[in-house]
Amino acid sequence: MIDSTAGPEREGPADRGQLRQHVDRLLGAGRVEEAATALRRLVTRYPDDGAAHLALGTVLASHGRAGLAVTHLNRAVQLVPHDAAAALACGKARLSAGDPIGAAAMFRRAAVLSPALADGHFQLGVATHKHGRHDLALAAQALACQLQPAHAGAQFCRARALFLLGRDNEADAAFARSVALDAGLRREWSILRRTLRPVDVSRIARPR
Known part of the structure; x- marks a missing residue:
């Protein structure tokens, strides 16, 4: 006292x-x-x-x-x-x-x-995603997943970054890993796919 x-x-x-x-x-x-x-x-x-x-x-x-x-x-x-x-x-x-x-x-x-601190890389990925740097977010989440493969949040955020970069097949595989760790993420993924469809730049008309 x-x-x-x-x-x-x-x-x-x-x-x-x-x-x-x-x-x-x-x-x-x-x-x-x-x-x-x-x-x-x-x-x-x-x-x-x-x-x-x-x-x-x-x-x-x-x-x-x-x-x-x-x-x-x-x-x-x-x-x-x-x-x-x-x-x-x-x-x-x-x-x-x-x-x-x-x-x-x-x-x-x-x-x-x-x-070796997985959470540092994970949080870096979250922050860079929030200001639209999905390439940097992907790199950070990939490191977090490498350091801590059972980190469901990092696996999910890696899938999200891949999806937003238009790499759908890789995103689906990463998502499957995240859901295997936390089944509750399935609903989040469904919402993400409906609301965050990446722009297909190949379909944007180029200036003549």
């Missing part, structure tokens, strides 16, 4: 550790708002604590406060620049905040820092 009588002058390691333990207990008990309050206290008292900014940003993002989460996660990336988890979390928050290009930059950073 944190000593509520402790003043700001008590800034020793035990004080910081005590705050972190308190946050862990609150999160474990599902008391998220109280945990967020404790984390705010932690980052106010220790503004150079990258792990605290990461934790606070993650909590805020998971409860729909992506804009504020981005502020703390950007700070976390600055403080712990070699932490792939911080870059990944920041990318997810940026994506939720409607910034797919900024998100893609963070996911690329995560993928460079941890090339």
Whole structure:
């Protein structure tokens, strides 16, 4: 339990550790708002604590406060620049905040820092798809599938990218793999095929 009588002058390691333990207990008990309050206290008292900014940003993002989460996660990336988890979390928050290009930059950073992290490549594929770069999305999802073949989301997103690039046979094969992993994706594929038919450029009249 944190000593509520402790003043700001008590800034020793035990004080910081005590705050972190308190946050862990609150999160474990599902008391998220109280945990967020404790984390705010932690980052106010220790503004150079990258792990605290990461934790606070993650909590805020998971409860729909992506804009504020981005502020703390950007700070976390600055403080712990070699932490792939911080870059990944920041990318997810940026994506939720409607910034797919900024998100893609963070996911690329995560993928460079941890090339074997399938979720980094998967999220990069999601972000590049959102700003219309289906070729880049395909490359990222192919890497995610290679690293984690049982990742149903990556298999499905790879199928979607292939479909949007007009490579139907390959898309169907990739879709079959995703459905084998998660049968619930069958309906998503049906909707996608009805609504996202790629343009056949060969049928577009060329200027004379």
